[in-house]
Amino acid sequence: GESVGLHLPTLSVQEGDNSIINCAYSNSASDYFIWYKQESGKGPQFIIDIRSNMDKRQGQRVTVLLNKTVKHLSLQIAATQPGDSAVYFCAENVNNAGNMLTFGGGTRLMVKP
Amino acid sequence: DTGVSQNPRHKITKRGQNVTFRCDPISEHNRLYWYRQTLGQGPEFLTYFQNEAQLEKSRLLSDRFSAERPKGSFSTLEIQRTEQGDSAMYLCASSPPGARRTGNTIYFGEGSWLTVV
Numbered sequence: 001g002e003s004v005g006l007h008l009p010t011l012s013v014q015e016g017d018n019s020i021i022n023c024a025y026s027n028s029a030s031d032y033f034i035w036y037k038q039e040s041g042k043g044p045q046f047i048i049d050i051r052s053n054m055d056k057r058q059g060q061r062v063t064v065l066l067n068k069t070v071k072h073l074s075l076q077i078a079a080t081q082p083g084d085s086a087v088y089f090c091a092e093n094v095n096n097a098g099n100m101l102t103f104g105g106g107t108r109l110m111v112k113p
Numbered sequence: 114d115t116g117v118s119q120n121p122r123h124k125i126t127k128r129g130q131n132v133t134f135r136c137d138p139i140s141e142h143n144r145l146y147w148y149r150q151t152l153g154q155g156p157e158f159l160t161y162f163q164n165e166a167q168l169e170k171s172r173l174l175s176d177r178f179s180a181e182r183p184k185g186s187f188s189t190l191e192i193q194r195t196e197q198g199d200s201a202m203y204l205c206a207s208s209p210p211g212a213r214r215t216g217n218t219i220y221f222g223e224g225s226w227l228t229v230v
Contacts, residue, residue: 044221105155
């Protein structure tokens, strides 16, 4: 299928290593953030979210860190697997904007076996 | 499959022609969204429906674009007089009524690819 990430920054990691994907956001009013995974030819898939009253949230093999001071978000993937290879997007939301999301530019993660 | 369904999945059209995409949200999801995604970019919000009411439209949605959700179920996105710059993937998403503002209640379809030649 077509790729949505032909010109994206790429992070290449060895299988089993940890991955860190970064995202900068610009809207100080954003108070809710989501990381999505998008595989080739598919729509975005929810990974993990975090509200602005938190600075860290953990899921299964994933951790999101939020630094509101510098408007920075990161996604950490532990023990990266080949199935994690995809394009990762952060998205932000403002409280009075319902579920409308503003997406960042994305990072392609390539996992080497 | 009970996910968000979009069709056609791929459409190639000549510049100046009209195209229409259809989105069938997850059953009983009253909120429906259209996004556009170009190569190398994240999705960009186009418009939002709650039931049949179109409550929000992005400035990206020029007057050549029109979206409808006549019965509050499926939605259509029509692009008139297509231009090469319209080439993109058009994503539909839905979420249930009363959903808290959580990302895992927003479900995206697999998108409809448009190529304007």
